[in-house]
Amino acid sequence: MVLQFFKYQGTGNDFVVIDNRLELFPKNDTKLIAKLCDRKFGVGADGLILLEDDAESDFRMVYFNADGGESSMCGNGGRCLVAFANYLGVIDKETTFNAIDGLHYATIEDDIVNLKMLNVSEIREKLMYVFLDTGSPHHVQLVENLKDLNVKSEGEKLRYGLYGESGSNINFVRQSDKDSFDVRTYERGVEDETLSCGTGVTAVALAMHKQGKTASNRVSINTQGGVLTVEFLQQNGGYTDIFLKGPAKQVYKGEIEC
C-alpha cells in the first residue's frame, strides 16, 4: 500500500500526520507505526497523528507515540493537527476537535496555533518535584544545571524508577526570568529527550505558578525547539482556561510504500 503522509513540527516536536477520514490506516499495526516513526528505517518522528471524521466536532485526533502505542493527549501534536486541518480546508481559523482527553477549542493565525487544554484540578506537590496530568502525565522538577543535564539517563531513571511501567513524562526546569522558564523533557513512549513537549510545557507553567515561582498567568517557556506561551486562570486551587500557543509548521509531504 502507498501511504500519503505529511510531516509537521511544533517547536521541534515532530510528527507523521495522515488524513485518515477514509479510515484506511491500519491503526492496530503497532510495528508499522513504530517503523514510520523510526529515524533510520522510516520517515522519523516523535509520534504519528491521524485526522479522522467525528460526529460531534470538526475532526478527531488519534495520537501514537514513536513506540507505536496509542497514547494520551499530545499538545504539540494537537497544534500541528489544527494546522493540518486548516491546510486541508476542513476548518478555517477556529475549531473544536475531539481527542482522547475530550474536546479542544483552538484558533490558527498564519503558523501560530492557540490550543485550549483541559482543566487541571489535581496538582501533587512533593518535596523535590510536582506531578500533574495536563492530558498526559508529567513530573516537573527544578534543577541547577539544566544545560549540562543528561536528560535521557536522568529522565529514564525517574520514568521507570518512580512511575513504573505505565510511566510519566519527565520535565527538568530552570527559571530564566520572573515569568519564563527553560525546560527539557524526557518523553514517555519516545523514551528519549524531545525538543519540546506541549503537555509538558503546560504542566511546567501550572506547576511553577502553583509553587509561587511566578505570579503571572501568562508564562513563556523556552524549549530546545522554540518558545511556547501558556496562559491560564487559577480558580479554587485548580486551573482553567488553559491555552498553549506557538508555531506549528508543515515541513514536507511524501508517499511511502508500506
Ligand SMILES: N[C@H](CCC[C@H](N)C(=O)O)C(=O)O
Ligand atoms: N509522550 C506523551 C504523549 C505526547 C506528549 C507530547 N508530545 C506533547 O506535545 O504533549 C505521553 O505518552 O504521555
